Amino acid sequence: MTQLIRVEDLRVVAGDPGSEVEIVKGVSFALEKGEVLALIGESGSGKTTIALALLGYARRGCRLSGGVVQVGEHDMLALDETQLQGLRGNRVSYVAQSAAAAFNPAKKLLDQVVEGPLIHGLGTRAELEAKAIGLFRDLALPNPERIGRRYPHQVSGGQLQRVMAAMALISDPLLVVLDEPTTALDVTTQIDVLRAFKRVVRERGATAVYVSHDLAVVAQMADQIVVLNGGQILERSATAPLLKAPAHEYTRSLLAAARPDTRIRPPCGVAEEAPLLTITGLTAGYGNKNLHGMPAIRVLEDIDLTVRRGQAIGVIGESGSGKSTLARVVAGLLTPALGGLTFDGQPLGGSLSERTPEQFRRIQMVFQNADTALNPMHSVATILSRPLKMYFGLKGAALQVRIGELLDLVRLPRDMADRRPNELSGGQKQRVNLARALAAKPDLILCDEVTSALDTVVGAAILELLRDLRQQLGVSYLFISHDISTVRALCDDIVVMYSGHKVHAGRRESFAEAPYHPYTDLLIHSVPELRQGWLETCGATHGELPPIGERANLPELCTFLNRCPMRIDGLCNRTAPNRRTLDNGSEILCHRDAADLLATQRGVTPTSFGAYA
């Protein structure tokens, strides 16, 4: 094997000359041809900056200030901009996190894929198009001959990400840099994309640098792992020994935070029997209403849910399943078309104007993105004092005391009160966000993906905080997440949603083993595990779905039908499924009974799932 990439003492600085800050502090590593190296670390660790330096590129405001970056025969730091342009998209290429933002929406996919190599003069258009189609096939894109004629908005996010990989690979580059290519995808989609990437990288012997914050994903892809923090290498080793025996403290904390449910458990004995929030037959959606008052796009369909006092209910599902809409309805931001809400025995109005101040106080919402959930022009003290003044009429010293208490409660230092949100880190912002909700002394907190935008270590700390607060204050949560292990760490009961329907609901424990609803099964088995080889052996392999005939024109048919590996022709496509209760107490919306599900999901034969993305 020959050494293809050599990085020695790489330094990158940011800021104005004279007041520069070193953000990459002397990083060295090497990579052999055909290997995949992973750069892992939390945001701000310099992983993307290093990856971009491999292309000889520094983001605006940054400067590559020293060291050696050798890719093949090219010394990337010694080349001028014109020479670098000749290499980029040709000998080195880049796959960005957000494929949707990386494509030109006005051009067809195939034209964009061949554009780079055409500029570099790597072949005729016909040759390159044939090569692109071959790559589409290798990347398991459906209909490889024709998908290139579509526009970016006409394919799904997972497919777009694979098209971008084709774009990066078409010039047979020496090095491909993949920058968090699956972070924005649902887990069920991620697995297909990872598989396609892995196969192509292996088959074509490409050398890749894979940037990610997710250790479990990296474990599937990489031969070498470099753990970064604060612009420095903390640990560098082959994948297997690093997972088995991490040498550095920080790597151990990353490993521990990757799957919070192995460490954090919901508190016992907090939940009472009395129902706090009851949702019955809820249907809601967006768009103009028709004659029957039904919205044009229905997002939630006939949802029943009960949150008991002190209980935490987790709602999981992939993007578009309607889980955030559910929270918006409970918060009063969206008026339901059908169905009713009851809060502590009292009917809860559908719109904000129908609610009492007391109901406003008792239901608080915490949003996913702390950057946009805090008003940037207000200080932390102003943000926290508003609900205190509004609901409790606190003033002067009493107000200051309470603000201090709230900051203590979310474990922030009291001197943070004078800061503005942009002077706080992501985790600190999320704590302020939480403190604002707690200021109202609510009975129910709606948490919409509160840990999703955070680094794993920070997210795990927030989860712990949420658990402790629940123990301490007896508050109920409606906790929305796309990540089943996050939900398991905090919630007593779990509800699985799929395109607006509640397909599975049960106790936390019942999600530990089969039988599940087929969609739950797919979801659980799509979460990457922290061991090498999981991607190859996990149950969810590509396979043909059982063939079904034409579907009946019934809106009540199972929504998972198109992806279901256990569908039955003549039944699933003809009649609507019923809710059935399994032995472990969970309730599923499926034609299959417990015995069927158990046989398939526990069975020796791996479950096969559709190549859906």
Place this chain on the structure above:
Amino acid sequence: MNPLIAKSRPASSALALAKVSGNPSWLGLVGAAVCVIWLLVALFGPWLAPHPVGEVISDNIFEGFSLAHPFGTDYLGRDMLSRVLVGARFTVGLSLVAALLASFFGTGCALLSVVSPKWLDEIISRIMDAFISIPSKMLALIMVSAFGSSVTLLICTAVISYIPGSFRVARSMAVNIEALEYVQVARTRGEGKLYVACREILPNMLNPVLTDLGLRFGYIVLLLSGMSFLGLGVQPPDADLGSLVRENIGGLNQGAMAIIIPALAIGTLTIGVNLLIDYLSSRRGRRAGGH
């Protein structure tokens, strides 16, 4: 409008950094100095004027610089310095009042339409669209021909002409901010519409609104000057900077000071205001982290 928003609301902190470093504060100080000078002139000009505004004091028309008449004399032999000092009060005062009122009502309507039900938003927006379709100069001509020229009427005309533009800019920003999560949080907290509009939305759009105010001030100066140039603005013997340009147009071929000075005055006034406002909004932007 888009470049305006883009300019005043840097998308990222890197951009904000580049903007701040490329926009030294001395430009802002120059703008501030020019504005202060013009404000002082507008306040105290009439008392500083060495001669009464309408008095013919020289036999020579279109005179150049001299110790007796630092800015020369105009087409009737009046002292140009006195004319400018008095005229500035009209131009600065009228434009400032009109720009403030236009921005106030425009932004107010924008906030109202964003927090109100959809039908009210529709009504306000369509009325504004109707107004925006009338050319401002045409409207001003019609108003003057119908009601005669007076200071109040000029202000009203300028305000009516510039409310819709200000409304459009403010509304497009307010709509974006209204969709942000902190506004949603405030709404689910049970906050009233007034609080949401004034405490949550307004502070976050103040930078572009201030920039917009500066632009509108410049436009209004030009509109009023244009009106005066046509003889429909401030009526003699009073004169604003625009009428000074018009009445001395005869001196153009001689390169008379009498026409250059008021033209320069209009120029420095509008540029100074814009420099100051850019500086102020970039400072505010930096405090809020380029949001």
